[in-house]
Amino acid sequence: MARYIASRVLQAVVVVVFIGVTTFLLLRLSPGSPEQIRAGIEASPVVLRQYAESFGTDRSIPQQFEAFVGDLAHGDLGLSIRYGTSVGSLIAQALPNTILLGLCALGLSLLVTFLLGVRAARRPGGGADVTASVLAGIGQATPVFWFGLVLIQIFAVQLGWLPSGGYDGPASLVLPAATVAMAMIPTQIRVLRSSLGEALGEEYVRTARSFGLRERRIAYVYALRNALLPVLTVVGVDIGFLLGGVIVAEVVFDFPGIGQLAISALQARDYPLIQALTLGSAAIFVAVNLLVDLLYSVIDPRVRLQS
Amino acid sequence: MSDATRARSAIDRLTVSRRGFLHGCLAGSAGLAATSLLTACGSSTLGEEGSTSAASPPSAPRGSVTFGDGQPSRIASWDPQASFGGQDVRLFSLLYEPLIDYDADGRLIPLLAQSYERVDPSTLRIVLRRGVAFHDGTELTSRDVKASLDRLGDPRSEVAYASLVTPLKVVPRGSHELDIVCVQPFGGLERSLVQVRIMTAADIADPKRLERRPNGTGPFRFVRRSSNETVLEAFPRYWREGYPRIARVSYRTIVDASARVDALRTGAVDFVVEASPAQIEQFRSDPKFKIPPLDAYSPSQYAYIYRHEGAMRDVRVRQAIALAVDRNAINDSILRGVQPIAYSVLPTRDPFYKPMAPRFDHDPERARALLASAGHGNGLKLRMPTSTLFQFAGEADAAVAEYLKDVGIDVTLDRMDVGAYASAYADYDISLNAFVETTADPDRSFSLYRPPLDEAVYAMHDPRLADLSTQQRYRSGEARVAALDKAAAYGWEQQPMLFLADSVLPEIVAARVNDYAPTPSFGLTGLKAAWV
Numbered sequence: 151m152a153r154y155i156a157s158r159v160l161q162a163v164v165v166v167v168f169i170g171v172t173t174f175l176l177l178r179l180s181p182g183s184p185e186q187i188r189a190g191i192e193a194s195p196v197v198l199r200q201y202a203e204s205f206g207t208d209r210s211i212p213q214q215f216e217a218f219v220g221d222l223a224h225g226d227l228g229l230s231i232r233y234g235t236s237v238g239s240l241i242a243q244a245l246p247n248t249i250l251l252g253l254c255a256l257g258l259s260l261l262v263t264f265l266l267g268v269r270a271a272r273r274p275g276g277g278a279d280v281t282a283s284v285l286a287g288i289g290q291a292t293p294v295f296w297f298g299l300v301l302i303q304i305f306a307v308q309l310g311w312l313p314s315g316g317y318d319g320p321a322s323l324v325l326p327a328a329t330v331a332m333a334m335i336p337t338q339i340r341v342l343r344s345s346l347g348e349a350l351g352e353e354y355v356r357t358a359r360s361f362g363l364r365e366r367r368i369a370y371v372y373a374l375r376n377a378l379l380p381v382l383t384v385v386g387v388d389i390g391f392l393l394g395g396v397i398v399a400e401v402v403f404d405f406p407g408i409g410q411l412a413i414s415a416l417q418a419r420d421y422p423l424i425q426a427l428t429l430g431s432a433a434i435f436v437a438v439n440l441l442v443d444l445l446y447s448v449i450d451p452r453v454r455l456q457s
Numbered sequence: 458m459s460d461a462t463r464a465r466s467a468i469d470r471l472t473v474s475r476r477g478f479l480h481g482c483l484a485g486s487a488g489l490a491a492t493s494l495l496t497a498c499g500s501s502t503l504g505e506e507g508s509t510s511a512a513s514p515p516s517a518p519r520g521s522v523t524f525g526d527g528q529p530s531r532i533a534s535w536d537p538q539a540s541f542g543g544q545d546v547r548l549f550s551l552l553y554e555p556l557i558d559y560d561a562d563g564r565l566i567p568l569l570a571q572s573y574e575r576v577d578p579s580t581l582r583i584v585l586r587r588g589v590a591f592h593d594g595t596e597l598t599s600r601d602v603k604a605s606l607d608r609l610g611d612p613r614s615e616v617a618y619a620s621l622v623t624p625l626k627v628v629p630r631g632s633h634e635l636d637i638v639c640v641q642p643f644g645g646l647e648r649s650l651v652q653v654r655i656m657t658a659a660d661i662a663d664p665k666r667l668e669r670r671p672n673g674t675g676p677f678r679f680v681r682r683s684s685n686e687t688v689l690e691a692f693p694r695y696w697r698e699g700y701p702r703i704a705r706v707s708y709r710t711i712v713d714a715s716a717r718v719d720a721l722r723t724g725a726v727d728f729v730v731e732a733s734p735a736q737i738e739q740f741r742s743d744p745k746f747k748i749p750p751l752d753a754y755s756p757s758q759y760a761y762i763y764r765h766e767g768a769m770r771d772v773r774v775r776q777a778i779a780l781a782v783d784r785n786a787i788n789d790s791i792l793r794g795v796q797p798i799a800y801s802v803l804p805t806r807d808p809f810y811k812p813m814a815p816r817f818d819h820d821p822e823r824a825r826a827l828l829a830s831a832g833h834g835n836g837l838k839l840r841m842p843t844s845t846l847f848q849f850a851g852e853a854d855a856a857v858a859e860y861l862k863d864v865g866i867d868v869t870l871d872r873m874d875v876g877a878y879a880s881a882y883a884d885y886d887i888s889l890n891a892f893v894e895t896t897a898d899p900d901r902s903f904s905l906y907r908p909p910l911d912e913a914v915y916a917m918h919d920p921r922l923a924d925l926s927t928q929q930r931y932r933s934g935e936a937r938v939a940a941l942d943k944a945a946a947y948g949w950e951q952q953p954m955l956f957l958a959d960s961v962l963p964e965i966v967a968a969r970v971n972d973y974a975p976t977p978s979f980g981l982t983g984l985k986a987a988w989v
Contacts, residue, residue, distance in 0.1 A: 181873065186880030188533075189617070190542065191762075191890060194909045196615045233684060234533025234668060240684050299715060306723045314719040315711065404711040404720060406685050413712050414529040414684070417876045 228422030248407030255330035267342035286336035298402035315404030345377035386442035518691035520989035521705035525726035535671030537654040550980025553654035553673030561974035578642035585633040603627040604658035644937035648898035676701035676985040702988035733848040756806035757893040761955035775952040777827035783819035796959035802948035813949040844878035897977035
């Protein structure tokens with residue numbers, strides 16, 4: 151187990167370093183210069199040069215890379231080009247909001263998935279099954295931004311029940327969390343329904359029934375645990391989706407998280423901020439997937455982790 | 458079908474964008490769903506902001522307002538003379554003040570100056586208002602004004618705003634009196650000063666102080682700033698009694714255009730800045746919102762800028778492009794006809810605007826003939842970037858490309874994100890931009906055609922236009938009017954850009970905000986008289 155974990159951590163580090171280097175290079179090679187964006191079209195060459203010097207973009211790419219790695223080694227993510235403050239403090243302001251939104255969305259999607267998925271698996275063709283199918287269909291066919299706009303129009307603009315955007319407390323989380331959750335529910339619900347349906351046909355379930363155990367207990371206590379592994383895999387992948395989906399939702403709902411920060415950083419070619427956000431997202435994704443793999447053996451002791 | 462009809466129908470097709478279509482579907486589906494619910498509830502919950510206002514202005518600042526802006530501020534330092542960004546200037550206009558400003562009727566008035574007068578064509582004498590405090594408590598004196606203006610007036614100045622007033626120097630005549638002495642008579646000096654915000658001498662000596670906080674004499678002072686919001690509050694020691702009338706101002710970045718509009722409709726923000734032509738049209742007749750008179754704002758124009766290289770150096774090619782593009786059709790459809798078209802290098806709201814002849818109206822036949830005479834009878838290839846920098850840009854760019862194709866100019870449209878677009882103009886033959894005369898003086902427009910901008914930005918080599926653009930600057934009175942007419946006439950003939958139409962970047966304002974009156978000086982100075 152320890153060897154397996156060490157091997158996976160090493161892989162994770164390699165992946166994150168690869169993403170960091172690729173991001174660094176792609177940013178420098180892609181069109182758009184931070185000094186031109188900052189100074190505007192009417193800036194004189196002198197002003198442009200001043201900005202380039204202050205941003206460090208007047209140096210060669212290898213020199214910039216050396217500075218980037220050196221700062222990173224000291225835990226310094228650098229200064230944001232757009233905001234002029236430390237990248238670490240900007241992320242520290244935005245990240246808790248994004249994590250909160252992501253957790254709410256994930257919690258909501260899992261709640262709906264388990265409520266509907268288990269019932270759908272127990273009674274195929276029943277009301278819950280039909281509802282789950284319709285919901286999954288809508289979720290899969292609807293782009294995140296469009297669903298968000300519909301929710302805003304109905305619940306914020308027309309009914310005035312919930313805020314249309316920003317973050318002023320728990321009410322501000324409802325619509326963006328529902329939007330992101332709606333994009334995750336279809337896969338989760340289909341996988342749970344399928345894996346639980348399969349589990350309910352296993353011999354140990356028949357044995358449990360022959361012992362006179364109640365259907366509810368069989369489904370929720372015995373079958374569900376065995377049906378969880380595929381769902382867990384999907385949730386692991388969904389974490390990656392969350393990072394992307396939350397960005398879209400944050401823009402549509404004007405939610406002050408890392409998605410908003412990423413968009414404005416990209417528009418300004420704010421190299422240090424984009425690099426930090428990309429590295430952070432990659433690290434989170436890799437860490438969550440490692441955690442999911444480790445959880446396999448907890449949920450199902452038959453799974454043995456080997457390097 | 459004629460060429461013109463084909464081109465017009467191309468525009469008609471283009472005016473229904475993907476986003477517009479989605480919004481239409483959205484509005485339809487949401488409307489259907491919500492109508493039944495609203496009917497059941499028996500009440501409308503759309504913002505009722507208008508009814509919350511008291512009947513008269515308060516004697517002390519009260520309430521708060523929130524702005525929603527699509528572009529994040531570029532401020533990394535609170536130096537008001539170092540950045541031209543629209544968002545930055547709006548914030549600076551609340552925090553700092555100039556010596557002279559415009560009133561809501563577009564007249565120049567003394568602001569930090571108690572009075573001003575020309576003592577000779579090169580000298581402006583200023584008497585400063587007494588009892589004016591900066592936000593750090595320092596009292597305004599001529600020392601601060603000298604530091605602020607000398608910084609820009611030095612011909613070697615590298616500060617962004619230097620092009621507004623250089624070269625000049627300040628000669629103090631006491632603690633509250635000074636002369637601004639220009640090297641040559643400077644006709645637009647008073648108007649240019651409206652964008653020169655006064656800082657303390659100490660801040661200018663050590664600009665790093667401004668990295669932490671702004672320090673002006675403006676009606677609002679800084680409270681805090683995060684990545685998407687800047688919060689200001691009424692400055693209790695503001696020199697003008699009874700102002701400002703609003704206690705707190707929040708300036709938020711809301712990147713998505715529909716999110717901004719939704720925030721306005723739900724009362725989450727009170728102002729949406731830089732409303733698009735489509736939004737102006739949409740909100741104009743809605744009694745829950747106000748749109749200030751468009752002619753109250755700074756003169757400005759949408760124009761396609763050229764890199765004056767290769768074929769674009771030939772005036773016949775530039776004139777052919779002007780004749781090829783049906784500006785009226787684009788303005789009427791894509792720009793919703795909210796602003797007029799200028800037949801000059803100056804926008805129609807410029808105080809010295811006069812329509813020039815010929816008008817370069819849509820004439821594809823003449824355009825083809827001009828291109829042939831320039832040696833491009835067999836076609837010409839141009840490259841144009843397109844992005845969402847302006848909400849209508851995708852449609853306008855595609856329409857211009859269609860018109861040019863119609864006369865044999867093949868335009869390659871490169872789609873890119875806003876960040877890439879903002880620094881791509883030097884790599885393309887033609888690209889859309891907006892030019893604002895932030896001072897409401899034509900010298901701002903003509904600064905584009907003389908050194909250092911002409912060559913550095915547009916690769917333009919037209920010594921005569923550069924000379925005429927400089928001459929109008931160093932004249933005053935009738936002599937300046939004559940010089941301006943001459944420069945405008947020659948500039949229009951040369952067609953250094955494709956002038957599309959006047960632009961305006963107004964605010965859409967919630968009805969609960971009273972007495973908000975913009976002025977021709979770019980910024981939000983009208984907010985100090987507003988109340989809720």
